[in-house]
Ligand SMILES: O=C(O)CCC(=O)C(=O)O
């Protein structure tokens with residue numbers, strides 16, 4: 001089959017401009033159908049991205065033993081080594097609200113640098129991502145209904161984000177569909193992804209077919225996560241996606257996860273459900289869902305089997 005046949009053309013939204021009614025309706029269809037769309041004019045310059053790419057590889061290129069100083073058995077646990085998510089994936093986590101301090105804890109342990117350029121760059125990237133996340137939430141609320149932006153924005157004001165800096169190293173022989181990151185849904189409200197020119201991100205269609213999301217210069221990918229799917233009563237779709245490795249080169253990506261605070265009760269408001277709608281999810285504490293995903297082997301971000309439907313979607317399951 002031709003590669004182009006499995007690519008999807010997602011709509012592209014200019015986040016520096018107000019959305020026209022026709023943009024809102026195309027955003028709403030994209031979120032319902034795919035749970036993925038593209039954005040441009042997002043404020044992340046090529047220069048900032050290149051700097052972050054360069055500085056991240058200073059860490060990924062360190063010897064394995066050195067990286068484990070920030071690994072799962074260390075105090076800071078910011079580094080996920082190979083063979084947890086997949087044999088070909090490693091990642092560094094930087095958490096908000098103080099992205100500088102979080103990045104600095106990794107830089108200190110890994111590079112022995114009391115004040116690193118890595119942390120400075122992450123402060124900037126983190127702050128830009130926070131602004132962008134708020135903007136995207138605003139757009140999504142508007143696409144559910146125009147007056148929802150004002151009405152429901154307060155539900156999202158205590159949200160916070162974390163970034164995963166991902167390095168994919170392909171095996172020596174690449175067979176078809178080698179997964180750098182297996183099928184999963186994101187736990188977040190929304191995720192903002194910067195993928196490099198190699199590509200490999202795929203979304204699963206409702207019919208279960210894998211579709212390529214081709215990389216595009218200056219464009220970020222946004223996807224809906226489980227928290228938003230539950231909050232919107234399934235109107236915004238949290239789709240299964242994965243990363244396949246296609247080239248004999250390392251693949252680099254930045255995935256920013258914007259999430260409700262741990263003690264937030266996630267519950268679709270009546271207006272969102274609609275008068276005739278059936279509520280598909282029981283109310284749950286955001287932190288409990290995070291724990292469910294982290295603690296159950298099948299539900300882990302890395303090895304996914306369980307999603308928010310399994311956790312809180314009892315009504316949906318019964319009515320099926
Ligand atoms: O690397 C990518 O392009 C996407 C990564 C991803 O889906 C994730 O980290 O949840």
Ligand SMILES: [Fe+2]
Pocket residue numbers: 184185186191241
């Ligand atoms: Fe993901």
